[in-house]
Amino acid sequence: MCGIIARVGSDNGVDELLNSLSNLDYRGYDSAGLAVVNGDIRPTVVKCEGSIEDLGTRIDGRLAGSVGIGHTRWSTHGPPTDENAHPHTCCDGRIAVVHNGIIENHESLRERLVAAGHRFDSETDTEVVPHLIETYLKRGCDPETAFRRAVGDLSGSYAIAALIGDDDTVYATRSGSPLVLGVGDDEYYLASDVPAFLEYTDRVVYLEDGQLLTVDPEGYRLTTFDGRTLDPSVETVNWDPEQAGKGAYDHFMLKEIYEQPHALRQAIKGRVDPGTNELSLEEFEEGAFADVSDVQFVGCGTSYHAALYGVHLCSNRGIPAAAYLASEYATSQPRISEDTLVVGVTQSGETADTLNALREADRAGARTLALTNVVGSTAARECDDALLIRAGPEIGVAATKTFSSQVVCLLLLAERLARDRGLDESSSDLFAALDALPDAVQRLLDETSARSIAERYSGANSFFFIGRNTCFTVALEGALKFKEITYEHAEGFAAGELKHGPLALVTPETPAIGVLDGPDREKTRHSLAEARARGAPVVAITCDPESVDDVADHVLEVPRTHLELAGVLANVQLQLLSYHAAAMLSRPIDKPRNLAKSVTVE
Template identity: 60%
Template sequence: MCGIIGRVGSDDAIDTLLTGLENLEYRGYDSAGVAVQNGSGIKVQKRSGKVSELKETIDSRLADGQVGIGHTRWSTHGPPTDENAHPHTDSTTDVAVVHNGIIENYAELRSCLTARGHEFTSDTDTEVIPHLIQHYLDSGWDNETAFRMAISELEGSYAVAAMLSGEHVLYAARKGSPLVVGVDEGTDGYFIASDVPAFLEFTDTVTYLEDGDVVVVRPNGVEITDLEGRDVSRDLETVDWDPEQAGKGSFDHYMLKEIFEQPTSLTQTIEGRIGRSASEITLEDFPPGSFTDVDRVLFVACGTSYHAGVYGALALNQAGVHAQALLANEYSVAAPPVDGRTLVVAVTQSGETADTLGALRRANEAGARTVTVTNVVGSTAVREADESLLIRAGPEIGVAATKTFSSQAVVLTLLGQRIAADVTGDPSADLDSFLPSLSNLPDHVEYVLEESDAERIARRYRESPSYFFIGRGLGYPVALEGALKFKEITYEHAEGFASGELKHGPLALVTPETPVFAVFTGEEDEQTLKNAAEAGTRGAPIVAVCPDGHPALETADAHLEIPDLDPTLAGLVANVQLQLVSYYAADALGRPIDKPRNLAKSVTVE
């Protein structure tokens, strides 16, 4: 869950590396560092803290290097200290390495290297890599062979970029962690990074590396081979993200910007997927009849994507299709039986989530049909699933997912309608009314963003010790997601429940200082209203997320208005209100909203 940037070019690398690190800071922000070739060997500067703190202390001697690597860290092995920051070097500083992932056999390797006289200065697993390379260099091997031999000894997951003294070359390899090459032939610039936003303002031409790939980047080109040195072919692709999408613009935080981008991201998600008659669904690779051989559907995902999976599973169950959402990290130890008539849908924003990829691979091995729903073209999940469906939300930098959840839920809703029609013979909704409503969803979200009372309500209850979110049916995953957003960025206790579960234990925690956010979707609202009333009689303030004129307003203490929509869509608009509540509560509490403690955007380690 760390950010890697590497660059080979014809001008100074340091500014480009620092820009790349700033663009990647959503992947990790407890330490950062850079290393460059500057004509007198490799120079390294690193420290604990944010990239901005590294920039303030950059030594001017680093500024004339044309080749360099950088890293922003999210700690797994060793605390966030100056010593544990990347890049790591060998004893002679002739080798510098940055790494994302976990080296599972690092203890064994470190013990062997120590016995050979190597001295280690950090607590990290990464430090064994430059020492391994040094060991093979000392044994007489050339630079490229030494790198390959060192990589061949690593067990676990990794994306590694290395630089060796005396040559303007970068070496990189991947296994289980993402790595992408950027090509800007106009200025002879080549990039290596863990994610496209690192270099998006410099080039939009990329090659996604696959597991087992080794790449050698020189000033005149890029060579990709397997670990044994055999040539492999990887396509060049153009990323259709506008570089400005990856910036904050006039917003104080990426999260707020991305919340307000939802009308645009939803428009992109829906575009071209509703037929001209507005009564048919047209999913790119899934025409009618694509799922006639499916008996049941399993959604596997983590975190926010799991909540989107719950949304999709509930919608399918209501349509008469056997569906279930499973946490990907539990799927590996408790996977239900699957066969060729089971459809496993892996939902992952980045397409690189380690737990979700593990579940996807297990489903593939068991013979299930697999589909991935993701935001990233060329990601590992896209390559490893049988089929894929993109959410097209654009880049999301804020650690707390916002626009990607709404786009995931919409895509899963459309996919669910296609599956339901194929399996049962009929879609679960009246498409003549549902699809026009879906087309108008971006406008409804725009209305909520313009008229929301979330900031006032968030400040009103910001001193509360605990917060509950409840919903029924499709309001339940929205309650789960609302609570997750709140705890992620406010650091306050928040829990989401199916509304009927409130009386089966959680009600014991309700006090007059426990605001309860009740989501009303227009489906079985009477039961949710009863459950909210149970909390209200214990003195809890009730915040009703519902249309104007709803019966809940007769007893609610506050109101977050949503339009009166189809129940399948109402929860998605209610979710926007809860995102705003979380944001404004965190802002009032002075939290670092885009960089919540202990969290990173893309969880690429298990």
Template identity: 60%
Template sequence: MCGIIGCSGRSDETLDVLLSGLEGLEYRGYDSAGVALSNGTLSVCKREGEIHRLQQAVDGDLGGPVGIGHTRWSTHGPPSDANAHPHTDCSGGVAVVHNGIVENYADLRAELTDRGHEFDSDTDTEVVPHLVEEELADGATFEEAFRAAVTRLEGSYALAAVAEDSAAILATRHDSPLVVGVGDDAAYLASDVPAFLDYTDRVVYLEDDEFARLETGSWTVTDADGGLIDKSVSRVEWDAEETAKSGYDHYMLKEIHEQPRALRKCLRGRVDERTGSVAVEALEGLNPGSVQFVACGTSYHAALFGAQTLREAGVPAQAFLASEYATSPAPVTDDTLVVGITQSGETADTLSALREAQHRGVETLAMTNVVGSTAARECDRTLTIRAGPEIGVAATKTFSSQVVACNLLSAAVAERGDAREVVEALRDLPGQVQKILDSSRAERVAEEYVDSEAYFFVGRGHHHPVALEGALKLKEISYEHAEGFPAGELKHGPLALVTAETPVFAVATGSGEKATKTVGNVKEVEARDAPVVAVTDGASDVGRYADVVLEIPETHARVAPVLANVQLQLVAYYIAKKLGRSIDKPRNLAKSVTVE
């Protein structure tokens, strides 16, 4: 949600760096964009809408040694030029960009208004430059004024500021990510690495309440009291090519097709096919008495899968929506493990849930895609899913990698008699995903059902999370009504919604009891004239009662959900494409949700 970019040291290239950085942050979701550059005077340009409108509006002479930019996703006030960032003070001498929410902004705004300040926007952010302005008027330096203003704020924030008479960018964070990019002759600042990956792969992650100062070709990090902090510089494993579309129409389609490679990376060095064992350094010595997963959205569906997998192995496990857990945590014991599944490692609700668990004294594990993320740094242990950069807002390859990582976690902490079979199935998984990508009939299914009134997805056991994820993916990018259910719940209410205009996607693999019962549920919807799309390995006779079959290879029951999900990802993609939707940047959605 929202994006920040900053650059110092590129002189007449600063504007180009800012604009390309904003393009690199488009995947986070936004409704307006803007830039501010300092060169003795402060120049600001911002526009509602997509970045190309900002690019058309900027003055070609806009330049300076330092600058900041922002993509906004509305929280306070509707999308407009006035509400776009950066925001300035009364004199136009200070500009600020902000991710997060200033919870006490109404009180601060009233206080500042009483002292004669005039506001141009509806945003909470605008109080910050006015607070800085007051401190400057009292004789403070720019850095002193910025620090003093920050002490007045309550809530979450990643802040960056420039001033007309300063050659520095000042920045700080609290519960919202910021990272410094270290170049050979320049320094960069961003809310996420892709913003400056074209220029450097060396990064410094800021912790809460640390302050960064970026000047021409140099950077420093200090604590809240101004003390210098010796920060280590990390190297990002991604390269700029990984964040490009590489010939695909959309990032989402590219990332769906990257799943075989992502799964190989997730498994590499972690499974031993000879012994059928799993060896993950981050999980060594882990022996929880119970496990609680906390997650949001797609990651929550992976958590549901992980919890069921552990329960089947005899380990008590539950999955919780992180936003609920943070305010109503479940009971824990000394040997409880709380696992936070978060693609970005910056999801505010999940971080709050993990911090609540830490406050209660239990061990925490971050399952994330980003090595240096807040979750990875704060948790006791980190299991990285190694999916590589995911730019499309709708998660695809990260979900598949999360499901595989949950299998690794289950194998590492619980004794299972089928361990060798699971490891063999995981070994074959990337090739089986590739087979689906090469032969899927999903595009033809999309053509057949693109004009339906609604879409329903059902599955049992490990396929219940797949049904939920299939529905979520379709509604995210097509804006069509879609719901997922445990297959057995259809007759307890949702069946009232089933008509000839509502296709039902039924996931059934294997030939056991779950598949047999799912076939019975398919017959129920068939009797209501609803078209049925079966996602199946052909082991049951569900295909006999389906209008269309999307085939997947036979595999272990704990691995099949990944294969079924790939088919449903493709269905969602092609329906959205045929409807002409904005697939990579769905309306109202953001890739990384950093506010609660």
């Protein structure tokens, strides 16, 4: 989950490297470092435990070079220390390497290298790579061959970039972890994710597993691992660079919550016509899903909650569907046929557990589809089909606007599946509500009272979130968001299950937050009454405040909409509740402890 950046140009690029690292710190932020070529026989390395700002202070204008690599770390092997920070070097310091992923055979490689006389300074798996390159250089290999042979010794998942000696070339490759090349006018960038360099160029080349890239000031060359030259296509990313910035907001999370009306418009644009009830998903041919017998969704975290929402949307249309935690999919052994559609719900398209689940489904003969935010992501490229959610870059570690966009696109997918299979299409009321959804979210954002409710219950012992049907999935997501950024205990329950155990935990210090605007709203209302009868303060999220006068102490009101979309509006209120609660506790909202944005390790 670490962030890699490389920059190759003809002028001093240290400021660009530091800025690009700042743009990547949602991928890890416990240590950071740079290595640059500056005329010496070895790259100059500066690294430290702490933030990228700490790294900038340590550099303090004393580092210069036109070619360099950088890294921001999310710890896997060894705690955050100066020694464990990347880049890592070989014995004589002539090779510097940054790495994202996990090298599974690092222990045996380390033993072999130590026996050969190599000295190690860190606890990381990464450090074996520069020593391997050094070994092959000493055997007479040229730098590219040494890099190629060193990588051939590795097993696991990795994205690697290396500097070798005083050469102004960056060597890079990937296997299971993302790398994308940015092609500028007079410089080149290499990063784990596009936002790293988006303000410098929007032209990109997505690397595939097993490809080797060399970049110098004269250009770049992409080859297969056996040396065959490739001619990759250069794509243009249609993200606005300003979208990757924080603007006037205090946090990326708040900015991205308020971007949801725009993100939803993008998700819907050109895909639905409320006037004619037409649905157009140009990614798929007419009747593309006519043979689908059942749908299996896989995802992690917030994306898993969106997948659960998708199950309800499919079931409502008579389509057999189930959702699986991607990390458990292989051991769950669901029955798969050639008519099974397996949908990977993944914001980044790079989540390791989800990719592995999709690959397992592909091996079993299923058709695969990636529901993702990133055009050139691994999931989008590897799956049989892809449906983009079009949410724009999301930098905050806690996902917000991507959940809303995922749910809307899952609704469109479920509707298309139903139509292709000859099932009754939904009424025009749904598409009219979908068309009005962005404005409804904007109205909610303008009128919300989430901050005052967060103030009222700051300091509570625990928070319970409950709901039924799609509102249960929103309750799960609300609890996840709350615990992610406040560090306070929160749990989501199906409302009907409250009385089957969790009610034992209810006290006057455990607010119960109920999402009511689903098909079983009255039953959820009864569950809230049970909690209140035992002293719990109750917050109700509903479009009909008067209906909960007798059970709710506070109401977070949402605009009235179609039942299948009510959860989207309720979720925005829960995002705001979590945000304001975390802000009052002075939590690092965009960088919650121990977490990172794109989980590219299992």
